[in-house]
Amino acid sequence: MWIKAIFAREFGFSDVQSNYSRVYAWMANQLGHMTLGMATAFFFVWIADTIGATARLIVDWEGRPRQAANGCEFAFACVANNILLFVAAFVIIGAICAICIKGAFDAPPPISADVAARYRAIAPRARQAMHGVFFVLAALTLGYLLSRALGMSAPEDRERLVELIGVTTAVFAIGAGVLMLCHDIRYFTFALLAVFGAFWIATNGAGAVESVRRWIAVALALLFFVYAMRSLVIGADIPEKLGGLEKLMQGAVVAIIALWFVSGTWHGLEGDWPMAIAAAIASCALWWVKEFASDLPNVHHEIADAARKRPKNVLGACKRVERDYIDDARMDARTDGMFYFAGAWIGAGVLSDTPVMTTASWPSGSEVMGLLVFLAIFLGLGKTWAFRQQALDFAGLDKASRLAVFHAALRIVVIPAEQPLETGRAAPAPELPYLPEPLDRLRDFARATEDPGFDHLIVFGALGSGRTPLGRALASEAALADLPTLGDRITLGAATAEKARRTGRYIVARKLVHFMRDISGRTDVVATPTVDLLIEKASGDVVRRDGEFDPATHELVPAANLVVIDDFETEQGLTPRALAANLALAAGQQTAWLIADGRFDPTNGCSDQTDIDAWTPDYRTVEDELAAIRAALTVDGLVPRLGVGFTRRFSSPARR
Known part of the structure; x- marks a missing residue:
């Protein structure tokens, strides 16, 4: 409904097939963000299972391969799976090492003062030091855990330690991604706390007593809530164009997710739920850093680079055009971030217990929560970004160059x-x-x-x-110039032309010279019309508007x-x-x-x-x-x- 409404409202016509291409591309883009949020949660669990299974084979090398081969219908398949398991574990650990070593030895580009003033940039030397410390810490931690597992004789203790090795490796993998992407020390600090929270939840407090586990988990949940609210709703750098209704909608989504998480952590995390919720937290941390601590700093760098290149005595400070660009980038980061949120919580529901309709309450409702978040953001914010993409397409621009x-x-x-x-x-x-x-x-x-x-x-x-x-x-x-307001976005009825x-x-x-030929071929209607055109509904004939017209018989294509x-x-x-x-x-x-x-x-x-x-x-x-x-x-x-x-x-x- 809003796809048709946006075309009728913004461009005077609602059902030209070529106009849907940009909207479909945007829908696929946001579905991709949701899928990445969900897939990263799966990826977290897969890393933990893969590394845990590999460590289990190493610890019990004498009996495991023989038992696996005897228990399989095809012995070769079991041996091949064991080989593949080691290869996958080697790739995972190798990737973590490569990211850390590359970051420690590669000299990052210098950060100028004008860029550093826009966000809390991590200094180049500090980034190198963090990569080195992270690499050493990961190697020592995994080596220590594996050596303890090799020395244990009790099967139950060894099994718990092997699972701890898997979860720790998954946490280090997400941490390496955060370290690679993050360029803002504020988001890096929150991301580290989020990654620690994922570890704390997945390991049920790493053996801590129940009261300590609960209160630390609730404290982490509240911290995540404050972090998300500041990034989405109440931050000092939220653009002024963000209306009160939109802030309320995004704040409600964050609050519901936070309450859901606090309730789950307080009443206990049973079965597969600890790993599922940890995977969701890790996914949100990684992609939140990508949007707010990687993409936004890159926009700041782009603006600062242009400012360095242009002569200041001729072009001046250009403050307002820079602010417009930053506002646009922040709106995009918030929208994408909420889709990552939705996907991560859908993934948590898939990884946790299966909902059972016959019980008093579902063991897990995260799929429903994630889908509700997705629909709320898609319907609430989707129209804005559909307008944005379609407006650029209608302007005859394949990409947005900004002043x-x-x-x-x-x-x-x-x-x-x-x-x-x-x-x-x-x-x-x-x-x-x-x-x-x-x-x-x-x-x-x-x-x-x-x-x-x-x-x-x-x-x-x-x-x-x-x-x-x-x-x-x-x-x-x-x-x-003017993206639709939230009121326009949630108005799904027939569009009116009262708001220009x-x-x-x-x-x-060259295209203007062939104006009449464009009209006869209707190419100007769907490409770049520069005058008011009328389309006769019965015959489809296109004429230039000259005075008043009857909306019942003609359709208006407005000029720019x-x-x-x-x-x-x-x-x-x-x-x-x-x-x-x-x-x-x-x-x-x-x-x-x-x-x-x-x-x-x-x-x-x-x-x-x-x-x-x-x-x-x-x-x-x-x-x-x-x-x-x-x-x-x-x-x-x-x-x-x-x-x-x-x-x-x-x-x-x-x-x-």
Whole structure:
């Protein structure tokens, strides 16, 4: 229902088959996250069983292989399984060692001060030390446990120690994954406590008395609850766009899971339940670290790398575009993290006792709990991310370039509506100041949050000067300007058009020239429409909207709010007036023109900050093109304000 609603609400039509591809891809992506959460729980138990069985063979080497062979119908199969068991154990332990040794000897990239300020980064030397300590600790622990098992004579004591070897190895395997992925010391600390909690639960308190086991398990459960609530709901860095209803929904999910866990640990963990709940905790710890302590720091690094490359005296701090990018990444991390949660708890239910309907209560209800979490997050947050993927697809973008990672030199000057643009005039044009913080100003232009000071943007630059990344980023910012609210997400009825959305299109100039041909073939309808189109429901004919229409007989395909036109070249005979005829300017569209001009040669790019400071392109060198474009964009005598930009590569080796 919400798949149809989102298309009708955002794009004016609800049932075009090509629109489902992005949604199906998103659904498969989230099902993949749930499956990874569940599979990691299985993987934890498989490692424990594999290593435990291998240790059992080593401890009782004289009798086990012979008993296994005599007890099998095919002796060869038993021998092959024993060999395979040793190979699997060798691969598991070898992988743990390889991760630790590689981390101890590989020099990680240096962390700059601007990145370290965004999160509690682990220093390179500290990471190397942690890998080394982890490797030594794992080797000593497993060696000690195995030596004790070899020296024991009582079968029951030896069996408990062998199982302890398996669980310990599984914990070290998850710990190695956490160590490899984690780049934030805060999440690393919580992850270590979570891994210890998995060990504590799986071993029933490692032999501690019942009261101690219970209280430590409950304390760990409360710690996990606080950790998840801070990451999802109450953290200081939660984006402001996260509404109260959404916080309530995510907080309720975390609280229910925490209460479920506290209840299970307090009333006792019997049968397979300790290993199952430990596997779920380990899975959540690993994938939570991946989302919040690996992916998010990588986004920070990406932003900081772009900030180092771009000239600060030209582009400024760019705070708002960076914040938009971080907000988007955090929303993605929270959504994916909840799907990992759901999968881990489904896995715990599968690994624990089978539900029996005839008893007063089910021995395990984790499958139901995990499925409820999955459905709640899928229906509550799914519409947002379906919109996100579909908006980018509809904008004509195969990937989202963001203004926060744009790093070519850019200067923008605003020509007001009263500024004359006439070639051959005697009086010189007055000097116009270049805009400070141009990327944040372009963010306002793309998202329509504030008046940037101009109605249309014209950018000049030669091949390789950064025009295309800028245009793609503008279209992305417009497409992602306003994701649906939670109220929109849970409204599954018929969509209405009362809430206008900000949309963007990225299109090359060649496609605009063939506008009428695109209409006749309907390719513009499902690809990148730049004008309001009407589809006659009876015949399927497509016409350009001209005035009012009857919704009973025609279906509206709305135009984009912002159309970015790339690769416009005046020398090919594509005049601005001819191209502007393809745009529904009367409907309030804004345009960005990216003009290829060889006069701005990137091979003569600025080599240091002094050159950048002295780089002040004169807009009067392109006044012929600007006069023609402004004439074409003038509708009903309303002269537009033009933002004129120039792009240039900054080629300093020190800033690469």
